Structures are given as structure tokens and as C-alpha cells.
Amino acid sequence: GIQVEQSPPDLILQEGANSTLRCNFSDSVNNLQWFHQNPWGQLINLFYIPSGTKQNGRLSATTVATERYSLLYISSSQTTDSGVYFCAVDPGNTPLVFGKGTRLSVIA
């Protein structure tokens, strides 16, 4: 089945810094989602982005489906950005496949 790899696995940032998280997938997909799991365990939808670029405040995402990767950009990071970021890909006729996540810690 399709493989999803996220990098880096762990990331520590000083508040105010920018970061880029990457999601690579091994086969073509219909859709891709980014989620943030906050320190309280809630899984929050960030982006639903099969291709192209979307922006939501300080966060933006770009998916290049033909090259099988997606990037999540976090600008001017804040402590509330801490948590685990998951990408999940939709192969089309099976449930979503999740990456193992990137754990982000933003230090004040």
C-alpha cells in the first residue's frame, strides 16, 4: 500500500521562528489533509489540499501531487503551535493513510 513519510520527526523552535514540515507519499492520491494534534490531544483540521497552495493566517500548505509531496509552513511560530502535525493521504478507495507525524515544540 501507499507509504507516507513525514519529516522531520521532531522539531524545536524559538518563538517567532519559521518552519517547514514535509510529507512525502509513494503513490498518486486523490486528496491530502494536514492535522494538528494539540497538547490536550485534540485533532484539528488544518488543510484539505489535494493540490496547490492554501493559506490560513500564519499557516500555509502546498501540495505538489505530481511530485508526491506536501509542505506545511508555519510562520512566526507561537507556543500554541506546539503539538504533533499529521498528514494523511487519500488513495481513493480505501481509508486515509497517516504519516507518523512531526512533533513540534515552540519555546518562549
Added chain:
Amino acid sequence: DAGITQSPRHKVTETGTPVTLRCHQTENHRYMYWYRQDPGHGLRLIHYSYGVKDTDKGEVSDGYSVSRSKTEDFLLTLESATSSQTSVYFCAIRGDLGGELFFGEGSRLTVL
């Protein structure tokens, strides 16, 4: 926010007892999923449903059963709980294939 309610949110039980977790949705979505999350393993799919009475296994289905008798409810049952089933369980819903996936708040289960 997607209308997903999981119950109970927290449960402590003993080995060998049956446990049922409930996922209730108000979105009339066709697809419903049960995941478990454990340290070092990310999110793993247990079972999913693609309609009333239509269910299928995920990657970690052993020891679990599910039922979906109506669109809004998806039940996860541990017939005889074991300590290895201590985990956080998440329900998720999706309207159609290719649609956006939404998660519930999670249910923390501890099996002593």
C-alpha cells in the same frame, strides 16, 4: 466544528470485562472510523463503516468488533478487554470518498 460526540470520554476497567465505546454524529456522514493512538504508533485504523450495517476491518482489528445499526451511531466493542487495549480511541467521520475527515474528541481507555 463537525458534530461528533464520543462516549465515554474516560473509562477505567479491568481485564476481561466487556467495553463499548460510542461515536455519535449529527452530520449524516456515510463513512465512520475508529482509530487507536498509542505512543510511537501514531494513528492506527481499527474498523470502519461505509454505511448502515456495512463495516470492514482496519490494520489492528483483532480483539475489536463494531456495529452500525443507524447512520449516526458507530459502536466499538472490546468483548474482553486486555491491558494491550489501553489506549486513546478516536472516532472520525467523512461524508464521501474523497471528502474531508473530521475527528471526535477521543476516549481514553485504561485496562487494569
